[in-house]
Amino acid sequence: MYIRDAHAETDLGVLRRLIHENPLGILTTGIKSPMYSLLQSSHISFLLDVQDQSSETELGYLRRHMARQNPQSKASDFRPHGPCKLEGKFKMSQEMSxxxxxxxxxxxxxxxxxxxxxxxxxxxxxxxxxxxxx
Missing domain, CATH: 1.10.287 (Helix Hairpins)
Structure with missing residues (x-):
């Protein structure tokens, strides 16, 4: 995702709170299949598990729920993985005068x-x- 400096949010506490308060996200994958389009997107709920909410460095673990019938679920590895980075932006006219x-x-x-x-x-x-x- 492209993030302009004016829109970047680097505070992990703010980003974790944003995910907690707005859990609906879009999972997009590219899966070669004769039955489905290459690109698949699903609206799903995400939960961000964080052990220490006061930590300024802990990224946490994303959990999600997806129906087994969903082609993305059949082709995805949903074993627990920790995120390698957490980034986000607020595009709220802050670059304007x-x-x-x-x-x-x-x-x-x-x-x-x-x-x-x-x-x-x-x-x-x-x-x-x-x-x-x-």
């Missing part, structure tokens, strides 16, 4: 729903983090 970000925030707030208010707050927080780094 403060005026542009304020416009994005107002736009979300004008939609007047809980989800949009939450998004406006994230845009605000990520912008403030960017401003502190400068």
């Amino acid at each position: 403060k005026g542009d970000r304020d416009g994005v925030i107002r736009g979300f707030e004008n939609l007047q729903s809980e989800t949009e208010y939450d998004l406006a707050q994230i845009v605000r927080e990520r912008g403030e983090l960017k401003d502190k780094q400068q």
Whole structure:
């Protein structure tokens, strides 16, 4: 995944919390098969098991559930593997100027729903983090 510096999140605690709060992910594989398309994608729930939540270095272990009938399940090795890295990004207008970000925030707030208010707050927080780094 390409991650611009402006969007990169390097705090493992933040990334682990993001996975915990948003467990739905997409598993994409390339499996040669005469019966199925080469690329297969499935929406599945992921659980990130972390032994020590206060650790600043522990990546944890990803667990998932997938139906046995799913062609990806039949062709995948789902024995426990620890991740070799954990990376992520927040693309929340933080690369924009403060005026542009304020416009994005107002736009979300004008939609007047809980989800949009939450998004406006994230845009605000990520912008403030960017401003502190400068």
